[in-house]
Each structure stands twice: as structure tokens, then as C-alpha cells.
Amino acid sequence: MEQSIDACADLVELEKIRVALFGKKGYFAAQFNELKNLEGEAKKEFAQTLNTNKENFLVCLERKKLILESSLIEEEMKKDRVDVSLFNSESTAGALHPVMETMDQIIEYFVGMNFSI
Numbered sequence: 001m002e003q004s005i006d007a008c009a010d011l012v013e014l015e016k017i018r019v020a021l022f023g024k025k026g027y028f029a030a031q032f033n034e035l036k037n038l039e040g041e042a043k044k045e046f047a048q049t050l051n052t053n054k055e056n057f058l059v060c061l062e063r064k065k066l067i068l069e070s071s072l073i074e075e076e077m078k079k080d081r082v083d084v085s086l087f088n089s090e091s092t093a094g095a096l097h098p099v100m101e102t103m104d105q106i107i108e109y110f111v112g113m114n115f116s117i
Contacts, residue, residue: 001027005060011068018061028054 001021008014021027031050038046096104107117 001057002060005057005064008064008068011065011072014061014064014068021057021061022054 001017005014005017008017019026023029028050035043035047035050095101110117
């Protein structure tokens with residue numbers, strides 16, 4: 001089962017494996033139900049083995065989940081990356097000085113009347 005956890009490519013697949021192992025009708029639930037049939041020392045040994053296996057699988061699942069989440073975050077960051085070295089030729093900030101704006105309007109007025117400046 002650990003190989004299938006390591007082979008997971010996405011979080012949905014990992015969640016399916018988690019449910020198959022730890023769900024209500026999963027592997028560990030069925031194994032814990034079998035404890036009713038055992039007695040004494042055998043029951044104790046089986047429960048200890050089952051609990052250690054359960055902890056190992058939980059650790060393995062959590063480790064793989066962290067790896068998949070971090071790779072997902074990295075992919076999102078690569079998609080949203082902005083190249084700050086690009087030059088923007090359009091300046092959207094600022095305006096002309098009022099004197100320069102008035103001078104441009106005067107030049108437009110006289111050029112419109114066929115004066116050459």
C-alpha cells in the first residue's frame with residue numbers, strides 16, 4: 001500500500017487511498033473489527049501491530065500530502081509569475097505641466113489658422 005501512496009500523482013487519488021485505508025468500511029476498520037474474534041495475548045499483539053501499521057500509514061499519507069500540496073503551490077506560483085524586468089513604454093502616471101499644456105494649446109490654435117511655428 002505504501003507504493004500506491006508514493007505513486008499518487010494528485011490529492012484526489014491520495015484521498016481515495018486514505019478513505020480505502022481509514023474510512024468506515026476501510027481496511028483498518030475491518031481489521032479492528034476482527035479484534036473481537038481474538039483473545040488474550042494474540043489480541044494484544046495483533047492490536048499493537050495494527051496500531052503501528054496505522055501510524056506508519058498516517059505518517060506516509062501526511063508526508064505525501066505535503067509533497068503534493070507544495071508542488072501544487074509551486075505550479076500556481078509559476079503560472080502567476082510576473083516578469084518585472086519588462087519595460088513599459090506607456091507612462092500612465094503624471095501629467096503635463098500646466099504651462100506646457102497651455103503652450104501646446106496655443107500652438108495648436110495658431111497651426112489651425114495656418115501659421116507656422
